[in-house]
Amino acid sequence: MSASNYATERETTEGRVFTVTGGDWDDVVSGVDPINEGRIVVNMGPQHPSTHGVLRLVLELEGETVREARSVIGYLHTGIEKNLEYRNWVQGSTFVTRMDYLAPIFNETAYSLAVEKLLGITDEVTERANTIRVLMMELNRISSHLVWVATTGMELGAISIMLYGFREREYILEIFELITGLRMNHAYVRPGGVAQDVPDEAIVKIREFLKMMPKRLKEYEDLLSGQPIWLERTQNVAVLDVTGCVALGVTGPVLRSAGLAWDLRKTMPYCGYEDYEFDVPTHPDGDVWGRYLVRMAEMRESLKLVEQALDKLKPGPVMVADKKIAWPAQLAIGVDGMGNSLEHVAKIMGQSMESLIHHFKLVTEGFRVPPGQVYVAIEAPRGELGVHAVSDGGTRPYRVHYREPSFVNLQALPAMAEGGLIADVIAGGASLDPVMGGCDR
Amino acid sequence: MTDSKPSTGGVPVPVTPAGATSGAPAEFPPAAPAGRGMFGNQGTGDVSGFGGLVRPQHAIEDSPRPYGGYFDEVRDALEEAYPAFGEAIEHVVVDRGELTLHIRPERIAEVCQVMRDDPALRFELCSSVSGVDYLGTDERRLHVVYQLTSMTYRRRVRLEAAVSAEEPHLPSVTAVYPTADWQEREAYDMFGVVFDGHPALTRILMPDDWEGHPQRKDYPLGGVPVEYKGAEIPPPDKRRSYQ
Numbered sequence: 175m176s177a178s179n180y181a182t183e184r185e186t187t188e189g190r191v192f193t194v195t196g197g198d199w200d201d202v203v204s205g206v207d208p209i210n211e212g213r214i215v216v217n218m219g220p221q222h223p224s225t226h227g228v229l230r231l232v233l234e235l236e237g238e239t240v241r242e243a244r245s246v247i248g249y250l251h252t253g254i255e256k257n258l259e260y261r262n263w264v265q266g267s268t269f270v271t272r273m274d275y276l277a278p279i280f281n282e283t284a285y286s287l288a289v290e291k292l293l294g295i296t297d298e299v300t301e302r303a304n305t306i307r308v309l310m311m312e313l314n315r316i317s318s319h320l321v322w323v324a325t326t327g328m329e330l331g332a333i334s335i336m337l338y339g340f341r342e343r344e345y346i347l348e349i350f351e352l353i354t355g356l357r358m359n360h361a362y363v364r365p366g367g368v369a370q371d372v373p374d375e376a377i378v379k380i381r382e383f384l385k386m387m388p389k390r391l392k393e394y395e396d397l398l399s400g401q402p403i404w405l406e407r408t409q410n411v412a413v414l415d416v417t418g419c420v421a422l423g424v425t426g427p428v429l430r431s432a433g434l435a436w437d438l439r440k441t442m443p444y445c446g447y448e449d450y451e452f453d454v455p456t457h458p459d460g461d462v463w464g465r466y467l468v469r470m471a472e473m474r475e476s477l478k479l480v481e482q483a484l485d486k487l488k489p490g491p492v493m494v495a496d497k498k499i500a501w502p503a504q505l506a507i508g509v510d511g512m513g514n515s516l517e518h519v520a521k522i523m524g525q526s527m528e529s530l531i532h533h534f535k536l537v538t539e540g541f542r543v544p545p546g547q548v549y550v551a552i553e554a555p556r557g558e559l560g561v562h563a564v565s566d567g568g569t570r571p572y573r574v575h576y577r578e579p580s581f582v583n584l585q586a587l588p589a590m591a592e593g594g595l596i597a598d599v600i601a602g603g604a605s606l607d608p609v610m611g612g613c614d615r
Numbered sequence: 616m617t618d619s620k621p622s623t624g625g626v627p628v629p630v631t632p633a634g635a636t637s638g639a640p641a642e643f644p645p646a647a648p649a650g651r652g653m654f655g656n657q658g659t660g661d662v663s664g665f666g667g668l669v670r671p672q673h674a675i676e677d678s679p680r681p682y683g684g685y686f687d688e689v690r691d692a693l694e695e696a697y698p699a700f701g702e703a704i705e706h707v708v709v710d711r712g713e714l715t716l717h718i719r720p721e722r723i724a725e726v727c728q729v730m731r732d733d734p735a736l737r738f739e740l741c742s743s744v745s746g747v748d749y750l751g752t753d754e755r756r757l758h759v760v761y762q763l764t765s766m767t768y769r770r771r772v773r774l775e776a777a778v779s780a781e782e783p784h785l786p787s788v789t790a791v792y793p794t795a796d797w798q799e800r801e802a803y804d805m806f807g808v809v810f811d812g813h814p815a816l817t818r819i820l821m822p823d824d825w826e827g828h829p830q831r832k833d834y835p836l837g838g839v840p841v842e843y844k845g846a847e848i849p850p851p852d853k854r855r856s857y858q
Contacts, residue, residue: 248820253836256829260836260851291711420739420766423794434766441769546710549762549773551742560743562760566752573830577743577762585797614820 220249227610243591250614258574262540268361274612279314280554282363288550288563289365292543302490303367304446309483312476317346318555319469326604330407352376367493408462412590412602423582426557431468432460438553462605540569580613678709686714692735720776720785727791738763741792746806750832755779787813805830
């Protein structure tokens with residue numbers, strides 16, 4: 175390489191470094207043979223539009239071939255698990271919902287199931303509460319998969335699918351807002367049931383959604399499935415077989431796209447999933463294309479589940495009867511927009527000193543959970559979402575650990591990327607669908 | 616808290632009542648040892664009657680047989696396939712429909728190997744590896760908890776290995792379950808448990824130059840007091856706690 179005015183070179187401990195200041199690019203690179211010059215280390219992220227959040231990839235390249243890939247995480251670590259230990263068990267819902275922000279209902283449900291199991295009230299959760307949980311989880315699964323198909327499409331060059339995917343997700347978020355009051359971070363599923371009942375207008379809106387969505391899914395497939403670029407970018411890309419998946423702990427659509435029909439809703443049912451009829455879609459190839467097909471099919475299965483859940487919704491309580499675990503009063507939104515219950519206030523202030531004391535104790539202190547530990551796992555959009563909850567008998571969690579599918583699945587990225595082209599790193603990484611909020615917690 | 620107050624930008628600040636800052640419970644550090652409330656009656660005006668309240672702690676006890684469900688089968692299969700069972704397994708606990716095997720830490724990798732490979736056990740998937748710090752209730756306070764899943768038999772079992780904070784070493788199970796790689800790194804990062812034989816045991820969630828292990832119970836939560844309408848709200852770990 176000749177010395178150039180445009181690229182001064184100097185020796186560092188990392189090797190020769192060129193500083194490009196401008197000029198003719200051909201002059202600058204003329205002497206550099208990328209193959210013979212050895213490997214180039216490229217730092218991708220953490221602020222990169224196609225790494226799905228603040229994920230940093232360190233790639234060692236030979237030409238365009240990835241020789242080694244290492245993912246660096248932790249940029250979104252917020253210490254939620256530690257924070258939980260300083261709040262009472264009910265307050266935990268508001269924290270865990272913020273972990274995997276694309277699947278908040280799943281975080282809440284897993285947490286609630288763990289607390290209920292610790293309390294020994296799993297069987298007391300009402301049928302309506304369980305049906306609402308299934309309803310919300312399946313809607314959430316669709317919205318999460320929609321974001322997946324939207325962002326993955328965008329990252330592989332199909333911009334239109336991004337707009338459509340987010341449009342339909344917005345519709346689901348509106349349903350969530352009607353039911354929970356918030357588009358995201360709902361804290362809706364609580365230990366013992368759900369925070370409030372589903373209003374009638376939400377049922378109407380969900381029915382409309384069920385009518386509209388199959389057509390829209392068809393449109394997405396018309397956009398993507400036959401498109402040559404999409405096929406080229408996804409077929410036989412980032413292949414991981416069942417052995418690799420199980421060894422690396424990969425679950426969810428990625429495992430099912432390799433051919434193993436492992437779905438906790440079927441294999442270890444919870445929330446009454448055993449009473450629903452649905453299929454577990456699989457694909458034999460274990461490539462990005464298979465993951466796309468599996469997720470599209472899963473959205474259709476979720477629609478079936480939502481419809482069945484709506485049909486199953488029978489009037490009844492949405493919280494356990496035990497008022498120590500349920501909130502002391504069913505709050506309603508008052509004229510000032512704050513949650514309140516005038517009836518309850520009149521009772522505790524005017525009639526019952528006991529109620530006032532109980533209210534005070536339960537709200538400031540929370541309920542006690544008998545000592546012990548449990549592990550509860552549910553099928554989140556990204557795979558097995560497990561909660562290991564430990565109680566020391568107090569009013570606060572002693573330890574809560576989330577087995578986040580994003581965190582575990584991301585370990586498979588080097589196995590998918592190494593030996594392939596750098597462009598396929600994007601496809602492979604996107605096909606794992608990592609959400610860094612969940613991954614880093 | 617000191618007498619010199621920071622400027623509050625014109626918002627009136629109420630005068631601190633006499634005695635309120637002289638070691639009242641709200642100012643105590645968080646209840647670090649498990650089961651100890653913050654009503655520490657140490658020469659303060661605490662007349663609540665809860666002074667020095669300590670909840671009784673229970674040692675790990677073996678569950679009586681039969682355990683019920685598939686737990687007996689799992690135990691028997693492991694006993695048959697693993698000759699050192701008596702020495703390696705400290706306790707077998709069945710609680711809330713879950714089976715926990717307490718394993719001697721130095722044996723954990725061997726046990727995992729048997730759990731994975733024995734045809735009667737077949738725990739192919741290591742779902743989760745995490746830690747729990749039982750500060751003050753267990754001499755070997757750092758527990759590493761492994762959740763194993765058998766996809767063949769649709770079973771779950773929990774393995775638990777306890778190490779002390781002074782000697783926090785146990786073998787890595789990454790050779791048996793490659794998925795334990797990042798999860799062991801997380802347990803190292805958060806609890807300081809050292810997994811011998813791990814290919815690259817570095818921090819994963821915290822920055823590389825971080826000091827301390829944040830999920831340990833003696834590691835403070837941190838936080839700053841927040842002013843709200845003139846009153847100062849202490850950070851969560853400094854608030855009065857009712858345990």
